[in-house]
Amino acid sequence: MHTPEVLLDDSDAVYDYYLRHRQNRWKALASYAVLARRFRPRISYAEGAKAQVAALVRGKRPIIYAINHLSTSDPYTVAAAAWRSPLRAKIGRVRVLAKDELFVDPEQRRKVDMMGGIPVFRGKDHGIRAVNAAGQRMMDVCAQRLADGDHLAVFPEGTCNLVDHKTVQPVGSGIGHIAFRAAKLGAPPALVAIGLSYGPRPADAIEPGADEVVSSSFYFRTPVLELPARPGDIARLVKDELQAAVDGAVANY
Numbered sequence: 001m002h003t004p005e006v007l008l009d010d011s012d013a014v015y016d017y018y019l020r021h022r023q024n025r026w027k028a029l030a031s032y033a034v035l036a037r038r039f040r041p042r043i044s045y046a047e048g049a050k051a052q053v054a055a056l057v058r059g060k061r062p063i064i065y066a067i068n069h070l071s072t073s074d075p076y077t078v079a080a081a082a083w084r085s086p087l088r089a090k091i092g093r094v095r096v097l098a099k100d101e102l103f104v105d106p107e108q109r110r111k112v113d114m115m116g117g118i119p120v121f122r123g124k125d126h127g128i129r130a131v132n133a134a135g136q137r138m139m140d141v142c143a144q145r146l147a148d149g150d151h152l153a154v155f156p157e158g159t160c161n162l163v164d165h166k167t168v169q170p171v172g173s174g175i176g177h178i179a180f181r182a183a184k185l186g187a188p189p190a191l192v193a194i195g196l197s198y199g200p201r202p203a204d205a206i207e208p209g210a211d212e213v214v215s216s217s218f219y220f221r222t223p224v225l226e227l228p229a230r231p232g233d234i235a236r237l238v239k240d241e242l243q244a245a246v247d248g249a250v251a252n253y
Contacts, residue, residue, distance in 0.1 A: 015141050042253065043217075061190055064152045070196060071213075072160070093116075097138075139177050146178070147187035152189070154175050166246060
């Protein structure tokens with residue numbers, strides 16, 4: 001299968017490719033294991049959440065994981081947390097939304113592809129009107145991947161939170177549209193909110209230090225099994241669930 005450059009002007013070919021792309025699961029497992037040895041996140045759960053997440057992962061229902069976004073280190077600490085949680089069983093079958101610039105450098109793209117990346121052309125980078133058609137196609141691809149049995153991990157804030165790491169920033173409606181479209185395909189997803197904290201830093205600290213990255217805190221909320229019918233309502237639910245998850249990650253650091 002031809003591997004196209006990740007360019008907005010060629011977004012149809014890009015999403016045709018990522019509709020079918022599969023990474024090498026054994027390489028993904030090995031890479032996640034290495035990251036879990038390098039980073040040692042503290043993982044805690046809402047009451048009953050660990051067993052419920054494990055049961056969902058063993059089943060056939062698709063899951064959307066919503067995670068707050070604090071730094072450029074997040075993909076690595078999230079991967080380490082996945083290895084150290086019930087999510088390990090789905091490594092290699094989780095799609096991860098990632099900004100298109102991460103697919104430019106060939107070596108960086110190899111890593112992102114290995115982690116199941118699907119590129120996102122962001123309005124803040126290219127202009128809202130310019131990315132509209134590509135955004136619609138991206139959401140369709142994500143919904144189809146969910147309907148085909150994959151899971152999906154999303155940073156629904158859309159960018160790193162440089163305002164207050166304890167407060168979830170606005171959540172766009174994209175995650176709601178993906179869930180809505182997956183439901184229309186007969187695959188209504190469950191939602192698992194996962195909060196991330198790098199400890200008691202100043203509220204406006206931009207990047208965590210090396211020690212904070214190594215000892216991050218993750219908190220899994222109880223899965224939400226029934227999502228609202230409308231995309232906007234789903235997005236609001238995601239924000240509320242994610243804020244509760246962040247509060248748990250901060251409290252359990």
